[in-house]
Amino acid sequence: MTDPTSTARPAAHASLRLAVLDLDGTLNTIHSPYSFVHQALGVEEQADRVYARYRRGEITYLQWGQEEVRLWRDVPVEQLQSILRGIPYRPGAVSFLHRLRAAGVTVALVSAGFDLHVMHHAAELGADVAFYNRLGLTNGRLTGEFFGGVDAQNKGRLVRQLQDQFSVSRAETLAAGDTPADIPMFGEAAVSIAVDPVEPEVAQQADMVLPDADWSNAEAMIQELRPGWLPDVTRPR
Numbered sequence: 001m002t003d004p005t006s007t008a009r010p011a012a013h014a015s016l017r018l019a020v021l022d023l024d025g026t027l028n029t030i031h032s033p034y035s036f037v038h039q040a041l042g043v044e045e046q047a048d049r050v051y052a053r054y055r056r057g058e059i060t061y062l063q064w065g066q067e068e069v070r071l072w073r074d075v076p077v078e079q080l081q082s083i084l085r086g087i088p089y090r091p092g093a094v095s096f097l098h099r100l101r102a103a104g105v106t107v108a109l110v111s112a113g114f115d116l117h118v119m120h121h122a123a124e125l126g127a128d129v130a131f132y133n134r135l136g137l138t139n140g141r142l143t144g145e146f147f148g149g150v151d152a153q154n155k156g157r158l159v160r161q162l163q164d165q166f167s168v169s170r171a172e173t174l175a176a177g178d179t180p181a182d183i184p185m186f187g188e189a190a191v192s193i194a195v196d197p198v199e200p201e202v203a204q205q206a207d208m209v210l211p212d213a214d215w216s217n218a219e220a221m222i223q224e225l226r227p228g229w230l231p232d233v234t235r236p237r
Contacts, residue, residue: 014171015231019100020159020185022177023111023121026195027093027215031178033084033113034068040083043071061153065146069114069135073144077116077137084117090195092216097125099219103231106166110158110185112150131158156184163188174222178202191226193218 025031038047047068054064072080097107108129111118118132136145150158155177163173175182175189179198183205186192194206196213203209208221222230 014169014190015229016100016103016105016174016191017172017231018106018108018162018166018168019097019174019176020108020110020162020189021097021175022155022179022182022185023109023118024113025178025198026090026176026182027097027109027125028087028089028121030087031198033087033117034065036087037072037080037083038068041072041075046071061151062146062148065133065148069142069146070144072135072142075142077140077142080116080142081120084120091212091214092218094125096215096218097127099233101126101128102233105231106162106168108162110150110155112152112181114146129162152181153184155181156188159185159188191222191229 021027024033030036035044035047038044050059050064050067050071053059053067054061059067101107106129107125107127108131109118109122109125109127110131113132115132115134118130121127122130131150133149134147136143136147159173159175163169170188171190173189174191174193175185176193176195177183177185178195180202183202186205186207191208192206194203194209195215197203197206197209208225210217210221219230
C-alpha cells in the first residue's frame with residue numbers, strides 16, 4: 001500500500017504512483033452496467049424512456065439514476081449478482097492492474113456504476129480504492145433507491161481527492177477511461193489512456209489510445225511515451 005503520508009517527489013524524478021481508472025468499457029467489455037441489468041430483467045423500454053427524458057434535460061443525472069434503479073425494485077441481491085458475474089474483462093486488463101499493484105502503485109476505480117457491481121470488480125482486480133453510486137438494500141432485496149456518488153461531472157474532482165489522500169502529484173498519476181465523463185480525469189494525470197472511446201473527443205484528449213482495447217499493449221506503449229515512468233515490480237502485494 002502506498003504510504004499516504006509520504007511527500008510527492010519533484011516532477012523531474014516522478015514515476016507512476018497512482019492509477020485512476022474508469023471501469024465499464026475501460027476494464028471490462030460493457031459500457032453501462034445499468035443497461036446490462038435492464039436487458040437481463042426485461043425493462044429496457046421503460047429505461048429508454050427515462051434516458052430520453054434525461055437527454056432532453058427534463059430530469060437531472062441523479063433523478064435519471066433514481067428512476068432507472070426504481071425499475072429493479074424488489075429484485076433479490078443474489079439475482080443481481082448472478083447477472084453481473086459473467087461480465088468479461090478487456091484483454092490484459094487484470095494482468096496490467098496486478099502488475100501495477102506489484103510495483104507498489106495505488107489503484108483506484110472511479111465508476112458511475114453501482115456498489116454491488118464495482119465492489120465485485122474491485123475485489124477481482126485488487127483495487128485499493130473505489131468510488132461508485134449506491135443501491136438501497138433491505139432484507140436481501142433492492143429497494144429501488146439510488147444514492148449518487150459519481151456522476152458525469154465530478155470524476156476530475158475525485159482524482160484530485162485521491163492525489164491529496166495519498167500525497168501524489170499529477171506527474172505521478174495515470175488515468176484511463178472511455179467516455180467524455182472521463183476527460184476531466186485525463187486533465188489531472190501525466191498519462192491518460194482512452195480505451196475503445198465512445199466519442200472522438202475522448203481519443204483526442206488522451207495521450208494514447210489502446211488499439212483494440214487490449215491492455216496487453218499498455219505497458220509497452222507507456223514505456224515508449226514516458227521511458228522509466230512505470231516503476232519496476234519489486235515486491236508482492
